[in-house]
Amino acid sequence: MMPNQLIDLNRQLELNKEKILTLWFEAAISSYPEDTARLLGKSKNRFDNPVGNITRQSLEDTFDNIIRMSLAENYKDYTNSKHSQTNKEHVGQNRVENSLDPVIRIRAVQNFSASQAVAFVFELKAIVKSVLGKLPDESFNYRVDLVALAAFNRFMKCRENIFLLKATEAKRRVHSAFERAGLVTELTEDELLGSSKS
Amino acid sequence: MSDELKPDALLDRIDYTPAAGSWMDSTVQIMPGMYCYAAKAESVETLGLPNARTWNPLEDDWKLPENWQEIIHNAIKERLEKFRTFKVFMDICVRCGACADKCHFFLGTGDPKNMPVLRAELLRSVYRNDFTKAAQILKMIPGGEKLSGGRPMTLDVLKEWWYYFFQCTECRRCSVFCPYGIDTAEITIMAREIFNLLGLNIDWIATPVSNCYKTGNHLGIQPHAFKDMLEFFAEDIEEITGVNVEPQFNKKGADILFITPSGDVFADPGTYTCQGYLILFKYLKDKYGLDVTWSTYASEGGNFGFFTSHETMKRLNSKMYAEARRLGVKWILGGECGHMWRVIHQYMDTMNGPADFLEEPVNPITGTKFENAKSTKMVHITEFTADLIKHGKLELDKSRNANRIMTFHDSCNTSRGMGLLEEPRYVIQNVCDNFFEMPPNTIREQTFCCGSGSGLNAGENIELRMAGGLPRANAVKYVHEKFGVNTLGTICAIDRAALSTLMEYWVPEVQVYGIHELVGNALILPGEKERETDLRLEPLPGMEDEDE
Incomplete structure (x- = not known):
């Protein structure tokens, strides 16, 4: 795509941001049962309705990052070995992953399968097409694919986080107190928690 | 939902497709x-x-x-x-x-x-x-x-x-x-x-109940190990303060029997709160001659019987009065716990009382009558400590907690179950300078649960716990981002355990503290040496570079 076409597409996305975000948010919360989705879409108070509001904010931040994505970011950033990535590309991926974190972190503990947890990302393709009409080329869909890959990454990190908490919680709570008191002499806490620090 | 039944909106949205079931x-x-x-x-x-x-x-x-x-x-x-x-x-x-x-x-x-x-x-x-x-x-x-x-x-x-x-x-x-x-x-x-x-x-309720019935506490720790653990805390405290706090056990004729959840004795970070109690009791003994005893039999303040049946709750609770009677104390002081207080405040008196062999609780140091505990004869330690502070009876050095930027989680049972709202806040603000409330719709009577109460703090249901704790964590995250809060104070043993894990998943920058851990850090014991570390053996504020 020519640079001016890219600028044009980004401008279109910017201009239609509210409309796109509303549809994207609706698509994301429609993954919940109907009665739940209705309530998630209702209260704007971020403390009375944490899932609804965090989801909305996380989608908005991600959308902003999609607009900011450069053409240099491509699938290879994910498929190539780490050594081939430039710092700049790293930053781009991290930015997207961080903006997805709040929504994915929630979905990772809500009994969604991995695919259900990240499926909302792909909905963005159809939504943007319906709002903007025909897109100049495939570059937007391509960006959404990159976001989906970032979402998978983040989902896995959250699940690993959960498994680690599950494995070490009881040991940290009771075992370490006993250990300090010299009532048990097995693995040290550092040894048990070694994997969390890597 | 009630506020959705507006006629126009309703008519506009009539959907004629049959419901899914x-x-x-x-x-x-x-x-x-x-x-x-x-x-x-x-x-x-x-x-x-x-x-x-x-x-x-x-x-x-x-x-x-x-x-x-x-x-x-x-x-x-x-x-x-x-x-x-x-x-x-x-x-x-x-x-x-x-x-x-x-x-x-x-x-x-x-x-x-x-x-x-x-x-x-x-x-x-x-x-x-x-x-x-x-x-x-x-x-x-x-x-x-x-x-x-x-x-x-x-x-x-x-x-x-x-x-x-x-x-x-x-x-x-x-x-x-x-x-x-x-x-x-x-x-x-x-x-x-x-x-x-x-x-x-479920087993996370049944086995603690069984343990408690057999050995007096949920973890099934026998009296000698209970004593060992408290004596070990005393050694740690001596290392930090230079003072031997000398906990007393099963002492007949003591003024007060102290009972706390066994989580404070055996599980981090409650163990540091426990050390705070020990420091407070030593201070009161040296300054005012107050005689507090622990019991190795009534070694559990919590009561998972409450999550089983009224009868089971009654059976486990009865040991508190039985031990108070056996030891001949004046009244009972209770540690930082949640559901323990719901049981004491709303059930104990009629279940296993009247405890007319005990005195109506009066703080012997300040003369304050604890009217709310007139019938149960059992006082919450934050009421007791708040009263001591209010009367200027404690010498406190707030600067030792200067690195703690606090918020406070109201435990469901103490806030909604017994209206204990001001005392913990009062204590916090007297031992620490930095205190920020979470938003009003997430604290006090409207507080959000930790997501692990009533016997659900198991490992196998961790997704449920993390999801259920989200509304609480979300409010903590807000004060962390807005005010730099790094410490979540709480007065419940389940909270201390559950919120630690919850924070690690949602707001890893925030640590969980019991209120009496902060009291233990701030309280100046008679004859203590210059402290270099807090109860967690971390350098005190201003002492970070001493070793270098």
């Missing part, structure tokens, strides 16, 4: 991460509760007694007659929906059956079918059964009850918003009593 018809799917393991047979046996056996909630056959439906029917009947509240709560709900989005488990999991109204309806539908005249008449006409909102008790219904009544922490936030004052926690309590008649408890 009633919630009543669906079969429950017990999902990993959301349920707790079944009670071990031996733990059920210890207590002499029925139907002790090995069973697995994921298997089709729950190995129920043959007449299980009859047992449930009779159990509901008995409880409707015995508990007026239960009868009223079964009848008066108008399904306005005010409670629907107030439950942390609904907000976190997004499962509509965790709306308090619908969770209660799981039981109400059977009540209607079995016990109301309307349902009995309507049943006579074809299709009438559905009109009454009733349904017969089937195995699927039982499994659904079990799944969802163990996704309620009995926190009572929903009841704050109910215009009729329906206490959904009481409905959960009844359901759990019924489960125990069928041998359907």
Whole structure:
């Protein structure tokens, strides 16, 4: 795509941001049962309705990052070995992953399968097409694919986080107190928690 | 929902497609991460509760007694007659929906059956079918059964009850918003009593209860280990302060018997709170001659019997008064705990009292009468410490907590269950300079549960706990980002354990502290050396570079 076409597409996305975000948010919360989705879409108070509001904010931040994505970011950033990535590309991926974190972190503990947890990302393709009409080329869909890959990454990190908490919680709570008191002499806490620090 | 019934909006949105089916018809799917393991047979046996056996909630056959439906029917009947509240709560709900989005488990999991109204309806539908005249008449006409909102008790219904009544922490936030004052926690309590008649408890409740019944505390720690642990804390404290705090055990004729949840003695970070108690008692002994004793028998303030049945709660609770009588103390002081206080404040006096062999609690140092504890004879330690501070009886060095930027989590049971709102805040603000409240709709009476209360703090249901704790964590995250809060204070042993894990998942920058840990850090013991570290053996503010 020519640079001016890219600028044009980004401008279109910017201009239609509210409309796109509303549809994207609706698509994301429609993954919940109907009665739940209705309530998630209702209260704007971020403390009375944490899932609804965090989801909305996380989608908005991600959308902003999609607009900011450069053409240099491509699938290879994910498929190539780490050594081939430039710092700049790293930053781009991290930015997207961080903006997805709040929504994915929630979905990772809500009994969604991995695919259900990240499926909302792909909905963005159809939504943007319906709002903007025909897109100049495939570059937007391509960006959404990159976001989906970032979402998978983040989902896995959250699940690993959960498994680690599950494995070490009881040991940290009771075992370490006993250990300090010299009532048990097995693995040290550092040894048990070694994997969390890597 | 109540505020959605606006005529125009309603007419505009009439959808003529038939509904996908009633919630009543669906079969429950017990999902990993959301349920707790079944009670071990031996733990059920210890207590002499029925139907002790090995069973697995994921298997089709729950190995129920043959007449299980009859047992449930009779159990509901008995409880409707015995508990007026239960009868009223079964009848008066108008399904306005005010409670629907107030439950942390609904907000976190997004499962509509965790709306308090619908969770209660799981039981109400059977009540209607079995016990109301309307349902009995309507049943006579074809299709009438559905009109009454009733349904017969089937195995699927039982499994659904079990799944969802163990996704309620009995926190009572929903009841704050109910215009009729329906206490959904009481409905959960009844359901759990019924489960125990069928041998359907979870192990994270049954085994602690069994341990407590056998050895006096949930962890099953024997008296000598209990003593060892406290003496080990005393050594640590001596290392930090240069003062031997000399805990006393089972001392007859002491002024006060102190009872705290065993989590404070055996599980981090409660152990540091425990050290705070020891420092306080030493201070009061040296300065004012107050004689406080621990008991290695009444070595548990918590009471998981409360999550089993009223009778089991009574059995476990009775040791507190029995030990106070045996030791001949004046009154009982209780540590930082949540549900322990609900049991003490709302049940103990009528269950195992009157404790007329004890004195009406008066703080001998300040002369303050604890009117609220006149009948139970048991005072919460933050009431006691707040009173001491108010009368200028404690010498405190706030600067030792200068690196703590605090917020406070109201535990459900102490805030909604006994109205203990100001005292912990008062103590915090006197031992620490940096205190920021979370938003009003997440604290005090409206506080959000930790997501792990009422016996649900197990490992296998961690997804449920993380989801249920989201509304709380979300508010902590807000004050962390806005004010740089790095410490979440709490006065509950379950909170200290549960919130630590919750923070690690949602807001890893925030650590969990008991209030008396902060008191222990700030309190200046007579004859102490210059302290270099706090109770966690981390350098005190300003001491960070001393070693370099």
